[in-house]
Amino acid sequence: MSVTGYCVLAVTILLASALQASIGFGIGMFAAPIVALVDPAMIPGTLIMVATLVTLMVVVREREAIDLHGTGWALLGRVPGTVAGALLLAFLPHRALAILLAGVVLGGVVLTSSGWIPAPRRRNVVLAGATSGLLGTATAIGGPPMALVWQRNSGPALRGTMSGFFLVGSLLSLVMLGLTGAVDGHTWWAFAVLVPAAVAGYLLSRALNRYLSPQRLRWLAIGVSAAGAVLLIARELLAM
Structure with a gap:
């Protein structure tokens, strides 16, 4: 990885982490398209x-604001979804995965910006978890x-509940990726250098939470994510 590439990734991870810690989600939507452009091997591990x-x-x-009941039902759906995702990654070619990734980002952008609010019923939470x-x-x-499914929550409840779900879910994903051989030395090395x-x-999120509203951060994430996804699709199409 070049110095320029590392700087781009470091800035991307810094901003994505600030966003994640401020509104409870967004690190994937914000960072994945840019990371895929610089070093595709870092996706997803x-x-x-x-x-x-x-x-x-x-x-x-x-920790005091986490909705343990809602998190539990979401994790019930996460387990089969995680297995399916690991199998998909093992059999999908790189270019197809990159285009799928960009499509997921654009789909998320459309849904999160449309104002659609599904009711957080048990069935919807389990389906969203899967x-x-x-x-x-x-x-x-x-x-x-x-x-x-959880967008009616706000502040600490949204950040805490989302993070509780993603913490357990991410650990499950890493276990499945490890079993399918998708985690290697490069994965760990890249993680280590991006920890700072x-x-x-x-x-930074602690300061942002005082001065910037989650709504503004959300729209910033949506804009940058959409731009990154479009660039990723363009790169893959031009490489054909």
Whole structure:
């Protein structure tokens, strides 16, 4: 990895981690398209590791606001979704995975910006958990389904509940990726060198929570994610 490439990734992870720690989701939507452009081998393993670290810090900070009941039902759906995502990653070619990743981002952008709010009933929460497990394991973008079903929550409850779900779910994804051989030395090395950026992003979120509204951060994530996904699709199409 070149110095320029590392700087791009470090800044991306810093901003994505700040976003994740501020609104409870977004690290995949924000970072995955850019990371895929610089170093595709980091998708999804390294990005899931970074997300795990950030969500762990948020869970500790917002532990009193976590909805354990809702998290439990979401995790019930996450398990089969995680298995399906690991199998998809094992058999899908790189170019197809990159285009799928970009499509997931654009789909998440459309849904999260449309204002659609599904009722957080048990069935919807389980279904969202399964979809998040599949997408999160295959592409490191598992946030949109859970953000949709829990978007009526706000502040610490949203950040804490989302982070509690993603912490356990990300660990499950990493186990499945390890069993399918998708986690190797490069995955761990890339994670290690990006840890400082992730921690800095978490610390930045503490300041952002005081001065910037979650709504503004959400729209920033949507805009950058859409632009990154379009660039990723363009790169793959031009490479054909």
